[in-house]
Amino acid sequence: MILKLIIFAVVGVLIYRFFGGKFPKFSRTSEEKRLDKDTLVECEKCHTYITVKESIIVNGKYYCDECVV
Numbered sequence: 112m113i114l115k116l117i118i119f120a121v122v123g124v125l126i127y128r129f130f131g132g133k134f135p136k137f138s139r140t141s142e143e144k145r146l147d148k149d150t151l152v153e154c155e156k157c158h159t160y161i162t163v164k165e166s167i168i169v170n171g172k173y174y175c176d177e178c179v180v
């Protein structure tokens with residue numbers, strides 16, 4: 112009975128470690144959502160309004176992908 116509990120605990124730790132690297136990413140994703148990815152910002156070059164997630168930040172200024180390329 113105790114042996115089963117130990118095996119169960121070891122398997123549990125292995126599963127925890129296997130998914131260990133992935134759990135922080137899930138929490139990070141929810142943090143990014145809190146930063147309002149859909150907030151509109153103005154492109155520094157062409158002055159087009161784009162969302163933060165579409166923009167590329169260069170030297171602290173927002174650019175649309177067309178202006179960066």
Ligand SMILES: [Zn+2]
Nearest residue numbers: 154157175178
């Ligand atoms: Zn632009």
